[in-house]
Amino acid sequence: MNGAEETAPSVRSDAQLDERMIEARAAELRGVLESPLDSTRIVRALTATLGGWRERKFAPRRRIIAALVQAWGWSEALLEESFDALFAPFDAESIRDFARAATVANELIGVVMPGNVPGAGMHEIVAALLSGRGLILKTASPEPLTFAAFAQSLRAADAAVGERLAVMNWSRENRAATAAFRRACDWIAAFGDDLTLADLNRLPAGDGSSRALVGFGARYSGVVVAGFDRISDGDAAALAAAIARDLALFEQQGCLSPHQAMIETQDAGAARDFARRLAAAIERRSARTPPPSRFDLEAAAAIRRMRESARWRMLGGDAGVELLEGGGWGEPYRWTVVFDDRAEFTISPGGRALTVARFAGDNELYDRLSRFAGRFEAFALAAPPTRWADLHKILERIEVAYICKPGAMQSPPLNWRHGGGIFLERLKTSP
Amino acid sequence: MSIYEQVLGFIESPGAESFEALALDVFRFQFANVPVYRAYCQSRNANPENVRRLANIPYASTLAFKYADVANISDDAAAGLTFLTSGTTKGFAERGRHRVPKPEIYRAAAIAHLRRMLFPDDARIAMLAMHPTADRMPESSLSRMIGWCIEEFGAGAVECVASRQGVDAARAAVFLAETAARDEPVCILGTTASFAALFEHLRANGPRIRLAAGSRIMDTGGAKGQIIPLGAEAVVASAGQLLGVAPALAINEYGMTELCSQLYDATPFNCAGAAGTPGARMKLAPPWMRPVALDPAIMSPAAPGAAGMLAFFDLANAGSISALMTEDFGIVQGDAVAILGRAAASGARGCALAIDEFAERELARVAADRR
Structure with a gap:
């Protein structure tokens, strides 16, 4: 059973996914990106969505925490406080300020998400959306839940913004899917201890060039x-x-x-x-x-x-x-x-x-x-x-x-130069 | 009768029913005479009064030999032998030291299990050492063991082609070609890394050598010291392809400086009913050693059939610490052990994997594909 399917219909099981489905999803996203959205609309949608996730009573957050307690054996209290820390920096003012300074581009970014920290990568996803990008997230098998639920809540806030974020999950053994992912995206950002990375590095990009793979090192x-x-x-x-x-x-x-x-x-x-x-x-x-x-x-x-x-x-x-x-x-x-x-x-x-x-x-x-x-x-x-x-x-x-300051480590600001700033720099310079 | 004489007697004539009683005697002896182990046991509230069963004897980490002086006050400090761990990652200063006050027990244990696992046919044959012998590397327990093996089971041609600087694969190939020409069976002893060097040399320089029937190899050490690790199955396959050694006679040893006893692959050669496929092999412990897989979080036996950190009670370690937890993972079924590999020290973590690490894995994968 794919746990993500219960909480997020957009996540499909491995068996359902193949090369064509990823290509189709990428084509959809490229179509969406051809009609630029007003920045204030993206800001509004993200402010509303992240505002929800900042609240302990927010239903998607409650569902995800319950699922993680079950799947990982982490305590609910720990997860609640961890999510509080993760989402704390995403207040309305920070989101607005980031969007004002963002370099907007019509790109499709593929992101291989980490599997050991729920919600890790949230800063990059938000930054990319605020910079006008579309994203396909390949979630890790141990943690397929959080971003699927996040994407669903974003669609609920504003369908037009939400459709810029696709969340998919397939195993690294599904090489056709990985190859399609590599070809379909303008560039790939890779988190996580996931050997899919190895497949990504080996596979050529769609135009035959060696497109950049932005990787976050162990730090x-x-x-x-x-x-x-x-x-x-x-x-x-x-x-x-x-x-x-x-x-x-x-x-x-x-x-x-x-x-x-x-x-x-x-x-x-x-x-x-x-x-x-x-x-x-x-x-x-x-x-x-x-x-x-x-x-x-x-x-x-x-x-x-x-x-x-x-x-x-x-x-x-x-x-x-x-x-x-x-x-x-x-x-x-x-x-x-x-x-x-x-x-x-x-x-x-x-x-x-x-x-x-x-x-x-x-x-x-x-x-x-x-x-x-x-x-x-x-x-x-x-x-x-x-x-x-x-x-x-x-x-x-x-x-x-x-x-x-001590005690604030898990709440870096939205413009945190994660990994030395490799992702943010790429957003500023490309294409 | 001293505890050492009792252990020696058990090695010479094992009796399963008397193992636990002797193990408890050994524990009491070590509690009394190995101060650092006594301190460890006391920190765990374990002492001869409340330890009544084998299962209650506290396992010490093999790290004890690296960081503490595991001295036995009942022995003459000048007597015996001291072995150093290989210290491949931390340098000489961090090498563990295992003082073995009664080398005759170590020798008896090594020979008895070698006889069962590598020489069940009572062969006495030519010997090729691809690891320095004790005269060249006295601090190596493997060197000592190889020397004893040669003394006990060697006949005819004997040569050591290794020094501290490395293995002379070309000379090994000449020795093997000569024994093959004489149709003289040979036993090759060495680390897995030395076999990798030999195989590489034979591939590059050909022609294939067909060793006489009854020839055998014992490799040990696994991936340690190898740039591109040679897996157990690859060793067996290469020994067959390049030397003509029958798969059942290609036998991997699991041992370490901290333990005076060793385990060997069970194959159809030494164990009726053993798996013929190299990948499915288990290793057999000798009767004077009890393996257990521990759950490292609670230091209790893992569930039956579940993987854990391998630990052993080794009577042959009577002069130091017999209850030892290694840093290897494995599954234990009775006296048989499946070795699953080395527990990694804390290393790369974080919400990411470095691209260079990613590239390293990729290189390893490409290398494996190439093989």
Whole structure:
């Protein structure tokens, strides 16, 4: 059964889809795009639709969250808060401002959607629609739901705007469909851990040229807390709660989830204490937004590896390491915090797992992070106002795309330069 | 009788009914004498008083050997052998160390299971080592095992064509051609990567060698160290095509520095009723080793037939830690194990897949197609 069909009639099952159907859908979209829509109409439709999705009572949102709880084992509370964060930036003013600055073009964009984060790619879809483009979305098999429901709600708001967005789902084994998709679109943006990408790259575009494939690389996020020694106890508690929020939303699956918190202090004990405080904050959050009821084997193994590495370093006498675990031995994972005093930037296995490390001064911060330069998506920055500008410069030097306050990581603005801005730049320059 | 003598006795004359009792004795011995394992067990509230069944013995991660000193205080620190893990990704400083205080137990375990799985026909034949022997790489447990295998089962021509710098595939080909000319069966021992080098050389330089009937190979290590991984089925196929080795005599070993016992492919050569198709092979553990697939989230056995992280209770590890969880996935059915591959460390994630990663996968796919 294709779950999407229950919520969105526009999504068809694999067996129904073939090359001709995608070509037909693309032809329809091209026909639609030949009659440009007034920008204010697109703004109005998107404002109404996204306004709906911002509301917890909005029926399509409720249906999708219920389906994700069932299919993924994520908690409803976590999904509600994650969707709140995802849709928060899409207010009327932001949508209008983006549309005003947009470069409009009559293009058909194909987008391969990610399968691990519900709603990821929403910024790009909205930006493209506001820029006058039409889109065919190829949803990922694990998450065929959210964009199908979104497209349906957009059609309900304004059918003429809604028909610029087609949502389809087929497996990567359906090579004829993939080839048709590649040929039919002016360019392809590819998210997601989906081997359909490989097929896309291999297949020629319809005009025989090598049309661009815009790909979002695996990217990582983190937290920098500068001047920790001057932070009050109350502020430290609030900071821990905010980091815990960034960590938990979307179950740390997306590129906007922190992997490591870097704490600036000369006092290793203070940084360790903050790691413990952070662990307590994550536990409190986990009580409110429970972690998943299940993990797949690979994810569970990766978390186990992180824990056992830290555990055996401790047992081996490494005084610079402390393992803090949510969920007792023999109980399902809740969260993991590893205090690793001098750790290089460490990629988390997910499952609400964070490394906390210490640094001393701007130069060391740069040195410790520069190895990953170009691979960072976001950093939450907590710093005294006098340090803000210098730290911004460091984060910009290592090509961080989005710098925010702790707690706001999952709500980047509509003009977020996701992936270093590759998609937005393409919207500005093509055709 | 010391615990080591008991284990040695079990290896020489296994009895399924006495395994659990001996395993619990080994656990008590290790709890008393391996301080870092004792600390680990205590952190899990496990001790000789409350551990009454094999299933209650805490499994330690093989990472223990990388990050801690798994020393046994009952043994003379100068005695025994110390082996280092290969450390292919983290460099020398991060290599795990496994000190084996009683190498005679390791040897007995290795030889007994080799006899069952690779030499069930009691053959003593020519030997070609495509991994450095212990005189060339004393810190390698595989080197030591190959040496013991040669001592025990070798007869006639014996040669090692590998050094720390690599394998001399051309010299291996000459050795094999000579044994073939003499119609002398040969056993080739090496890593899967060394076999890949040999096959590549034979393909490039021909002609095919037809080894004498009864020739066999033992490869180990899987994809480790290979740019384009050679799958288990490809090893069997290439050994047949390029060397004339019967599929049932192309046997893959699963072992690691942290474990003194090994598992081998069950084939019609060594196990009546075993799958003949390389892709469907299971690996057999020896009687002194109990495999289990663990659910890593709760560290309890996975559901029957379900995949999990492979763990073993290995009596032959009596001098260090016997209950070990590896970083490999697998399915366990009794003493048979299907190895599913290595658990990835945390790596690329996020709401996207990099195009370069995508290209890497594509390259791997193209390479596989080419093969």
